Amino acid sequence: MGLAESVARRLRSPEFDRWMRGAARVGFCTNPVWLVGASTTFGSETGEERARFSSADQPDHVLFTRCGNRRAQRCASCSHEYKGDTWHMIMAGAAGGMKGVPNSVAAHPMVFLTLTAPSFGTVHGVSCARAKLCTHGSRPECATGHGGGSPELGDAICPDCYDYEGHVVWQYFASELWRRFTIQLRRELARVLGMSQREASTLVRPQFAKVAEFQKRGAVHFHAIVRLDGVDSDDAFPAPDDRMTTAHLTQAIRQAARAVRYQPPSLPSGRLPNALRWGRQIDVKPIVRSEGLDGRLSDRAVAAYIAKYATKATEDLDAGASPRPHLVRLRDIAEQIGVAADQQSPYVLLERWSRMLGFRGHFSTKSRRYSVTLGSLREARHQWRLERIAAAASEPDAGEVESVLVIGSWSYAGMGWTSQGDKALAIEAARAAREWRDSRNTKGPDRGEGDVR
Structure with a gap:
């Protein structure tokens, strides 16, 4: 059955409206999960059966x-x-003022930080014509000026010179390097403030939210909001001491990023990799409230930028018709190291992460007290949906909606839409729904996405 015929068959189906409502409930997901089973809803106070639901219907x-x-x-x-x-x-x-976080956090010292990976070899760039000659002379430099959409951007000029093993190892331990950076940051804050670490720990506590983004060369770099809070057991978001300024935070971040090192363990081949560090590009910009910007970096622009890159992955680097040889080699090296590792080796999991070019960290992380958790947002949305179910099961003039208890048994049965026509309809409906929501919400995550690096 062709796509057009499959779409027409669903549109002509007598159950199209019910199917459409079901598809809308899952946001017109591209690859929905199938569940089979049944559930019964009871009033939690009366025990009265309020509704039944079965996948068979x-x-x-x-x-x-x-x-x-x-x-x-x-x-x-x-x-x-x-x-x-x-x-x-x-x-x-x-910015505060939402999700249980007070407005006052916007007045705390706060910066937008970008940390990059170091160089593992010369790669094609927009200014590629100025690249140096290959160190061993087997290949000349690239004399081409590449445009922003060139497929060669980020690829090694000389694959024989490029340190692919070092690249993969750095990626594999990048999250550990970040963890050590946050520890070093506390030490540097104390040093900048002229205090002991013990004294500083009673006055100031750095909080952060970060995302990982893949550069064209296949190396991750981290974007983060770093905020200074005070220390108060009775206040989840206390203001720091008045002596703590954005200048102190900026200086401490730069010193910590330059100082931190991590020596990874030897590879299965016996080679000891170079000590891991951050790249030379350490970008720290103060963040201001969205009102009265005067050309400065706003909280809203940073939030939009970070949210945008939280949904990226390696597929975005390799979206062309054929895989980039540079990325293929990185995946191959990661897989080879993982296969060669024994069960006691710290590299034993590297094969599993080869498709991520060795990166095994979370793409979006935050410190415990930065703000609300993603899990709590999902739980609030789930609770809202349950309340709608309860309201729909109640009598029209029943007054206050009774709390309910849902008892059911469900099992996994597959994934995807049942036909290509259904998938095409869902994808198009999802696109239209996103455009409608974004047109109504000028303050949402797709606003202010200019490059703030």
Whole structure:
């Protein structure tokens, strides 16, 4: 059956409206999960049965639920939802006044930080014509000026010179390097403030929210909001001591980023990799409130930028018709190291992460007290949906909605839409829904996405 015929068949179906409502409930997910089973809703106070639901009564005899994939290339709908959640999480900690975070956090010293990977070899860039000659002379420099959309951007000029092993190892331990950076930052804050670490720990506590973004060369770099809070057991978001300024935070960040090192363990081949460090580009910009910007970096612009990159992945580097040889080699090296590692080796999991070019960290993380968690946002949305179910099951003039208890049994039955026509309809409906929401919400996660690096 062709695509047009499959679409027409669904549109002509007598159950099209019910199917459409079910698809809308999962946000027109690209690859929904199939569940089979049944549930019964009871009033928690009276024990009275309020409603029954069974997948057997649905148009396709399954209940659809979201796939939940954050990657935009895998599911635009779930990625858009994840992006919105990330925006709210970031924005709450940067501006306050939402999700239980007070407005006062916006007055705390706060910066937007970018940390990059070091160089592993010369790569094609927009200013490629100025690249140096290959160190061993087997290949000349690239004399081409590349445009922004050139497929060669980020590829090694000389693959024989490029340190692919070092690149993969750095990526594999990048999250550990970040962890050590946060520890070093506390030490540097004490040094900048002229205090002991013990004294500083009673006055100031850095909080952060960060995302990882892949550069064209296949190396991750980190974007983060770093905020200074005070220390108060009775206040989740205390203001820091008046002596703490954005200048202190900026200086401490730069010193910590330059100082931190991590020596990774030897590879299965016996080679000891170079000590890991950050790249030379350490970008720190103060963040101001969105009102009265005067050309400065706003909390809203940073939140939009970070949320945007929280949905990216390696697929975005390799979206062409054929895989980039540079990325293929990185994946191959990661897989080879992982295969060669024994069960006691710290590199034993590297094969599993080869498709991520060795990066095994979370793409979106935050410190415990930065703001609301993504999990709490999902739980609030789930609770809202349950309340709608309860309201729909109540009598029209029943007054206050009774709390309910839902008892059911469900099992996994597959993934995806049952036909290519259904998938095409869902993708188009999801696109239209996103455009409609974004047109109504001028303050959402897709606003102010200019490059703030």
